[in-house]
Amino acid sequence: MKTYLLVDFGSTFTKLTAVDLEKEEIIATAKAITTVEKNIILGYQKAYDKLIAKIGHDMNFDKITACSSAAGGLKMVAIGLVEELTTEAARRVCLGAGAKVELVLSHNINHHEVDQIKEKNIDIILLAGGANGGNKECVIHNAKQLAKSDIKAPIVFAGNKDATDEIEEILTAAKKEFFICENVMPRLNVLNITSAKDTIKDIFVKNIIEAKGIKKVEKLVNEVVLPTPNAVLMAAELLSNGFGDETGLGDLMLADVGGATTDIYSMSSGLPTQMNAILSGLEEPYAKRTVEGDLGMRYSSLGILETFSASEISYYKSKNVDLSFEAHKRHDDIEFISSTDADYVADDIFAGKCIDIATTRHVGTLKGVYTPMGVMYYQIGKDLTQTQYFIGTGGVVISSKDPVAILKNGITIASKPMELRPRNPEYLLDKTYILSAMGLLSIDYPEIALRIMKKYMIKL
Amino acid sequence: MKTIVIGVIGADVHAVGNKIIEYTLNKEGYNVVNVGVLSSQEDFINAAIETSASLIMVSSLYGQGELDCRGMRDKCEESGLDQILLYVGGNIVIGKQDFTEVEKRFKEMGFNRVYPPGIKIEDVLSTIKQDLGGN
Numbered sequence: 001m002k003t004y005l006l007v008d009f010g011s012t013f014t015k016l017t018a019v020d021l022e023k024e025e026i027i028a029t030a031k032a033i034t035t036v037e038k039n040i041i042l043g044y045q046k047a048y049d050k051l052i053a054k055i056g057h058d059m060n061f062d063k064i065t066a067c068s069s070a071a072g073g074l075k076m077v078a079i080g081l082v083e084e085l086t087t088e089a090a091r092r093v094c095l096g097a098g099a100k101v102e103l104v105l106s107h108n109i110n111h112h113e114v115d116q117i118k119e120k121n122i123d124i125i126l127l128a129g130g131a132n133g134g135n136k137e138c139v140i141h142n143a144k145q146l147a148k149s150d151i152k153a154p155i156v157f158a159g160n161k162d163a164t165d166e167i168e169e170i171l172t173a174a175k176k177e178f179f180i181c182e183n184v185m186p187r188l189n190v191l192n193i194t195s196a197k198d199t200i201k202d203i204f205v206k207n208i209i210e211a212k213g214i215k216k217v218e219k220l221v222n223e224v225v226l227p228t229p230n231a232v233l234m235a236a237e238l239l240s241n242g243f244g245d246e247t248g249l250g251d252l253m254l255a256d257v258g259g260a261t262t263d264i265y266s267m268s269s270g271l272p273t274q275m276n277a278i279l280s281g282l283e284e285p286y287a288k289r290t291v292e293g294d295l296g297m298r299y300s301s302l303g304i305l306e307t308f309s310a311s312e313i314s315y316y317k318s319k320n321v322d323l324s325f326e327a328h329k330r331h332d333d334i335e336f337i338s339s340t341d342a343d344y345v346a347d348d349i350f351a352g353k354c355i356d357i358a359t360t361r362h363v364g365t366l367k368g369v370y371t372p373m374g375v376m377y378y379q380i381g382k383d384l385t386q387t388q389y390f391i392g393t394g395g396v397v398i399s400s401k402d403p404v405a406i407l408k409n410g411i412t413i414a415s416k417p418m419e420l421r422p423r424n425p426e427y428l429l430d431k432t433y434i435l436s437a438m439g440l441l442s443i444d445y446p447e448i449a450l451r452i453m454k455k456y457m458i459k460l
Numbered sequence: 461m462k463t464i465v466i467g468v469i470g471a472d473v474h475a476v477g478n479k480i481i482e483y484t485l486n487k488e489g490y491n492v493v494n495v496g497v498l499s500s501q502e503d504f505i506n507a508a509i510e511t512s513a514s515l516i517m518v519s520s521l522y523g524q525g526e527l528d529c530r531g532m533r534d535k536c537e538e539s540g541l542d543q544i545l546l547y548v549g550g551n552i553v554i555g556k557q558d559f560t561e562v563e564k565r566f567k568e569m570g571f572n573r574v575y576p577p578g579i580k581i582e583d584v585l586s587t588i589k590q591d592l593g594g595n
Contacts, residue, residue: 081510084506278496372522
């Protein structure tokens with residue numbers, strides 16, 4: 001029997017998934033609170049003991065590999081030139097690499113902004129600006145600003161290639177750690193993700209894991225290879241595209257409601273499906289991720305509270321749900337575990353709101369323009385109306401008694417007719433919470449990971 | 461290689477002339493950045509900033525060019541494009557108006573060159589070369 005143990009060090013929970021590769025089955029899963037402040041090994045050990053108890057006997061795993069979003073995950077700043085162009089391209093690359101984008105800066109950065117980078121304790125700086133052959137003054141100015149600061153974070157340069165030599169000189173002279181990548185926007189409105197994304201992943205594995213104390217577990221875990229959202233993105237992409245002879249599910253969306261953030265993923269080209277729509281703005285990545293730092297079930301529950309209108313709050317009050325009380329309860333005790341019916345009702349309301357708002361921020365929109373040929377529409381972002389599958393994951397969705405009701409919040413368009421949300425998808429649930437684990441497994445065994453996902457995603 | 465940003469401004473979807481202009485300028489050895497139809501002033505300007513363009517060439521065929529182009533020079537200046545050349549051409553005003561008058565109005569709006577309806581891009585090439593000083 002060949003077995004893998006896949007570990008996900010989350011900000012709230014450490015989750016373990018044991019897989020039998022020959023039977024293509026999940027042997028068992030277990031989770032425990034992440035103990036990053038004290039010692040990350042404690043949370044892992046607790047979860048491991050639970051896992052072994054479930055299996056009933058000790059295991060000798062052929063490989064133990066992990067992803068992590070613990071200790072704040074991967075925090076990045078995206079720097080570009082124009083907000084809608086290279087800055088947006090840089091931001092999307094960070095998100096696609098599994099980072100939390102703490103800061104987005106454009107044009108010439110000043111010393112206040114450099115101070116902000118320092119204050120936010122950024123892990124990696126992505127420096128972009130200018131299409132190839134285009135503006136290079138801005139990106140050189142910004143490299144100089146970073147060079148004369150005492151910021152230690154590694155700098156990934158992915159801007160106008162014409163500026164490369166000069167930027168190399170500036171950063172070498174300042175003894176900065178830096179990496180040169182392909183431009184994130186080589187031509188106007190064209191997005192180029194791969195090169196910078198791979199570099200960010202390498203830096204994460206080499207430096208960040210160590211800096212956040214996660215390296216300590218490497219005596220127990222063979223390696224930590226990815227930021228968790230990157231693992232989920234890989235899993236979703238594999239599930240959508242298929243691998244070799246094993247077919248995928250086609251276009252899909254995925255909502256992951258976590259303790260600190262709500263992440264939405266879409267696997268789709270997102271091209272217009274409407275005849276009179278004209279695509280506007282920067283190209284969208286096929287595998288797109290957005291992350292909402294203000295929408296989460298524990299750390300960010302007060303953020304959700306703010307998105308409810310006064311009338312919604314009083315409506316729920318009339319149904320005996322005090323949203324303010326419930327939000328504060330979750331925020332003040334991140335280890336809080338729902339147990340009563342009332343807890344679950346509030347959880348469902350919050351999770352539904354997370355998905356609703358996060359979907360609004362993820363999907364494309366239509367904007368009408370009146371032309372001599374009649375009404376035309378600008379399509380800004382992805383058209384996801386024809387998405388076939390909408391997948392739910394994250395503790396609150398998985399343990400809900402009515403996950404479809406929560407997921408439907410990503411579809412409802414009554415009050416949002418111009419949003420290009422899925423119209424009539426099938427709902428799937430990642431009931432065993434295996435997506436990040438399968439992303440990890442897909443590095444070595446994509447076909448097996450794909451078949452396991454197809455087997456374990458539950459149709460709702 | 462000099463960069464020229466081209467596109468069709470406002471709520472105008474005329475795409476054919478835009479493609480001909482792109483083809484011709486490419487053949488002449490310019491780096492052409494085409495922002496396409498239904499483009500706003502900001503689309504032209506953002507493209508020019510990122511690509512360090514020397515010239516923005518605005519097309520308009522549906523008669524609303526004057527409305528669509530107003531304030532563009534100011535926005536260029538605000539965006540740091542002090543040196544950029546602005547061309548405009550097509551059916552840029554409503555109805556048949558005296559072109560000398562039209563040209564004067566657009567020049568007052570900050571456009572360097574203004575072209576009448578029906579002009580071919582080939583006829584503009586010599587002026588482009590003259591203004592850009594070779595490519």
